[in-house]
Amino acid sequence: MHMAISQFNYIEEKFEALQTAHPNVLLNEVRQKGFQTYQTAGVPSCKNEEWRYTPVNNLFKQAFLFSDNKAAINAAFVDSVRLPESATANELVFVNGLYQPSLSTIRSANDEIVVLCMEAASADARFADILKAHLGKSSLYVQDGVHALNTSFINGGVFVYIPKNTQATLPLYVYQIADTVHHPVLAQPRSLIYLAESASLQLVEHYATSGNSDSFTNEIMEVVVAGNSVFEYYKVQNDDASANQVNTTHIRQIGKSYVHTVVITLSGGMIRNNTNIIMETPGNEAHMYGLYLLKGNTHADNHTLVDNREPHCFSNELYKGIMDDAATGVFSGKIYVRPHAQKTNAYQSNKNILLSEKATVNTKPQLEIFADDVKCSHGCTVGRLDEEALFYLRSRGIDAAQAKAMLLQAFANDVVEKIKIDSLRQHIETLIANRLSLQTN
Amino acid sequence: MKEEMEVLEQTIGSEYKYGFVTDIETETVPKGINESIVRLISKKKNEPEWMLNWRLKAFAHWLKMEEPKWPNVKYPPINFQDIIYYAAPKKKKALNGLDEVDPELLKTFEKLGISISEQKRLTGVAVDVVMDSVSVATSFKKQLAEVGIIFCSMSEAIQNHPELVQKYIGSVVPMTDNYFAALNSAVFTDGSFCYIPKGVRCPMELSTYFRINTENSGQFERTLIVAEEESYVSYLEGCTAPKRDENQLHAAVVELVAHRKAEIKYSTVQNWYPGDANGAGGIYNFVTKRGICLGEYAKISWSQVETGSAITWKYPSVILKGDYSVGEFYSVALTNHLQQADTGTKMIHLGKNTRSRIVSKGISAGKSQNSYRGLVRTGKNAINARNFSQCDSLLLGNQCGAHTFPYIEAAHPSAIIEHEATTSKIGEDQLFYCRQRGIDTEAAVALIVTGFAKEVMNQLPMEFAVEAQKLLAISLEGSVG
Incomplete structure (x- = not known):
């Protein structure tokens, strides 16, 4: 069958x-x-x-x-x-x-x-x-x-x-x-x-x-x-x-x-x-973080929704992605503010780095807002590693691969550091360091 | 606060100030659409056979398509058989100057505050007047002809420059592109055609004023602008429409072609009838606008101020095919009462080192819904593509909505794309600051909104900026809750 x-x-x-x-x-x-x-x-x-x-x-x-x-x-x-x-x-x-x-x-x-x-x-x-x-x-x-x-x-x-x-x-x-x-x-x-x-x-x-x-x-x-x-x-x-x-x-x-x-x-x-x-x-608070560090043919799609149905809620969202090889990253974030949900504060940020010519990222950060007394913003970037930061590290004797790994680790760490269970956080840090071939002293 | 509410209600309640009907006899074809109507339109316009075949092909394709449902707008189903597809002013003969234009028509423009004669005399703007689908008067043609620029109605272009029209029509917006573009391709009645030869910098701003006039006549304009290598043109499109009770459909197509090092600047002020406070009447504005930067270093810039129409569905786009080409989109969209706008842009990066910039400012008041929908795509070969998008929304009143739907698709590691969006209302502190200095609420709101939209207003040509500011003021003075 x-x-x-x-x-x-x-x-x-x-x-x-x-x-x-x-x-x-x-x-x-x-x-x-x-x-x-x-x-x-x-x-x-x-x-x-x-x-x-x-x-x-x-x-x-x-x-x-x-x-x-x-x-x-x-x-x-x-x-x-x-x-x-x-x-x-x-x-x-x-x-x-x-x-x-x-x-x-x-x-x-x-x-x-x-x-x-x-x-x-x-x-x-x-x-x-x-x-x-x-x-x-x-x-x-x-x-x-x-x-x-x-x-x-x-x-x-x-x-x-x-x-x-x-x-x-x-x-x-x-x-x-x-x-x-x-x-x-x-x-x-x-x-x-x-x-x-x-x-x-x-x-x-x-x-x-x-x-x-x-x-x-x-x-x-x-x-x-x-x-x-x-x-x-x-x-x-x-x-x-x-x-x-x-x-x-x-x-x-x-x-x-x-x-x-x-x-x-x-x-x-x-x-x-x-x-x-x-x-x-009313008065809820939510923090959402995500990291997708992809290689091979992995396809990772993160869809998030924050539905603000009542007033005075706060939400903060940060999703970061690093795509290598032929990996695909997708992010679609929706912040929904109902007519009744005044005084909503909602933030959303999605940042992506593409490392290879075959990698792809599709991102769709959305706001749907039906109340006027709100503060909502979203930001979204797709880019590559900062040439100047790479140069700074290289000028101090760090080879190109290590410099790149260090910058990527720092990029990922914004999300990883949000894990509040120490042992789990350290475990993830090690996985990421190994993935990036980061040499640790 | 109470006073502010009153001002708000007064303003939100302000009626469309440009509502009137111009009494000019028009010639129309029967309601409805079928193959014989398409043939009839083509025949009335004395078109060559290739044009008729093109229309018929588009019509056949349109029959197979479905009306798009994805935009964030709601409206009763459109009965496409209840629309008059062709209406031309009857008194049509060759005109040499403004003196020969129907005085009624001239009055219309005077009411709008845009007297052709005055513009002609004072500003040196050439106006190709489109009154219900057929161009009635074209001015400054001679002056433009001296530098080799062709600026005429689409009908004339089909008669006089068929080789150019045939080469470029449908090359940017194919007839099969979308439902409304296909419909337009089948039944377009007129529009503007503009050709800037190699190396020519257009000596004046080219301008067309559209008016929708005959009751129940959908307007299907088709505009085509071709800028040859190293040329430059700035094109203005401004719209106001008389008050009507029935919804009118407007499905225009605008195509821009910029060759190597050419630059096209396309500015729109749109203030069609948005419907009354209850949402009755109002224009459906379903427009397909797209430009292509064919050659290296080409540049296309869209600027728009959208204050009218019951429903706006419009995404002026740029295909950045040539290396180092640049696309820009500057937009202010204002919705009031029950207006709905779903507008934005598409920047398709195909060439190397292409750049695009998007600045969108949405202002929603009353019970309106205002959406930004944009796509930034970098193709596999778009090395070093660069985009920056900013969309800000301002909410006035607690019953309106502001929505942002950006799509970002990156397929090359060297691309740098940034998008940011904010949604907020006018800050109490900003209002307080102004009021403290003796500026009343109404003026303070106007000031703040003008400041909010300034980045886009600055992109408009001088002639337009004035009108655009006026429109914003009419729709917005004091709108704050």
Whole structure:
């Protein structure tokens, strides 16, 4: 059965099978809605403005298969892809989009963090209402077929709950592992993270592949942040060239809260990250950072949205890209200010460096503003390394390659330094230094 | 604050001051569009066969196209069968001077404050008057002819200089370019043609005043300007239209061709009827404007002041094909009431060491929506391409919107592209500073807005700057909440 996933009713059959095999009133309904959207919206082509620079429909022409959950990922493999200090953190492991409790470890006390399978959470009296109220809200913003495909197959997902007044002391590391040893895999991880009032959470998401076949990870993570809470999100993408991804991280600030996101993309196949921040109450604050340091044929597309629905919100956004070889970088940032959202302050900046003649960058920083008493600005640059800075370093005896590496590292560091977990930041710094062949003393 | 609100309402409420109908008999063809209408237009204009075939090809292509839906504007569907595609003033004969022009027409221009005779006498501007699709009078032709410049209506050019028209028409904006360009290619009735020979610096600013006059007659102008090597021309296009209740469609095409070391400066002041305070009436302005820098060191500069039209959909673009060529775009777009503007530019860098600069100032008031949409693309061979874009938006009132959609596509590592945009309202501190010094709110707002738009206004030729300032003042005096 090596047909394109969009052919021969493969998805239709799998959907029907899932609905019958895992009946669950809430999930069945959400999945049904998602499936309807998938059928009407279909797979977007480059004519769809949101997918103009990322030909995601090409992925649907390949023979990806759903995983049968007989994945042979063991603890040793998880060990090999672990980030530093994760042994003292809470760890969630997904294999081919399915949550693996046996490989996961929760080290915090029960009253600090609750992790449940999506199915169990929907049946749990404490959380059923939260799921009902918040699961699937990202569909209001992302209405294409790719997003709907994930929603159609919510299965083996996870629900994370940080109780009121809890400052989660341990960060939460989420490993998304694709097992492609046997065949190309379509993985669709799904999670809902809920921070109750005055809670805090640091979440790190890391991607890895076992096997040589292609993978297509189509992920949705919905995060709900209640008042007085602090949510930090770090995404590290340093996967094989065979690993393709469409990620949606949909963060809703339902109370006056603070959100901080850093997305680091170092390698992979075709990658699309949707990072949405929805400010549903006045006085929210969000900081979004991204670095895409690409080589080979990697295609990285960062779409960000800040929807200012209420007054007095603040957002700051900085995305930086370095493209080498035949890599393609895409940035599309949207700041949306609703008529009601007076006194919004929103800043957006995107800076790119092209290192090779085959590299490409397409950037689209957008402002859509319907309120007058706002301060919004965006800036965007595409350029090369500063000749004078290079000359300065060379005149001090630093060779050309090192001078270039130093300048690129400094360029990248504006984003990397925003990672507030020290061990993770140092890890990324080392990866970048190695990538740039930077000699350290 | 209360006083400011009143001033704001007065100003936002100010009606279109140029609304009147000129009573000149016109000759029209039946409503609607089909192949026989295209043939009829071509026949009425006594066109050669290649022109008719070109139109028919465009029409056939248009039938296959769909109206674009991507612009950030909303309007009821246009019934293309409810438009009169040809209207020509009846009294058409060869004119030698202004004395022979219909006095009604002259009055029209006097009402607009742009008397031809005065302009002719005082400013030395040659005016090719386009009144409803057909040129009625052309002045200063002789003077231009002495230096070899051809400046005439498109119809005349097709009759008298077919080889030039055939060579360049559709070379910058192909008939298949977009929906409205295809429609224009099929049914264009007239327009201006301008040819500057090699090495000639045009001795005066060339100017055309467009007016949309016959009810229900869409205007399909087609302008073609060709500047040969090392020549220079500055072209002015100014528009005002009488008040009408029904929406009128205007789908013009402007093509500019600049050869080696040639420079074309194209300035527009557009103040067509924007519709009343409720959004009724108003012109749909769907224009395709594009220039190509064919040779090295060529330069094309677009300047525009857009204050009118119910809907503006317009992206004056430059294709920078020649090495070292330069493209510029300076724009002030002002929207009020329920006006919608989706405007910007495209700078396509193909040659080496090409440069472009974009300065766009959007001012939104009332319930209007103002979008900047721009594309800067550097091709694989565009070594050392350089672009700087700046788009600022000013919001007056809390029901309007300002949007920015820049597209930047870079495919060469030596390209340097910068884009910056800001959106804000008039600062309370700026207003306070002015008021403190005895300047009333209205004048202070005018002052601040003039300052906001100054960078673009400075690019306009003297003759235009005055009119543009007036237009801004009419639409904006005191608009602050």
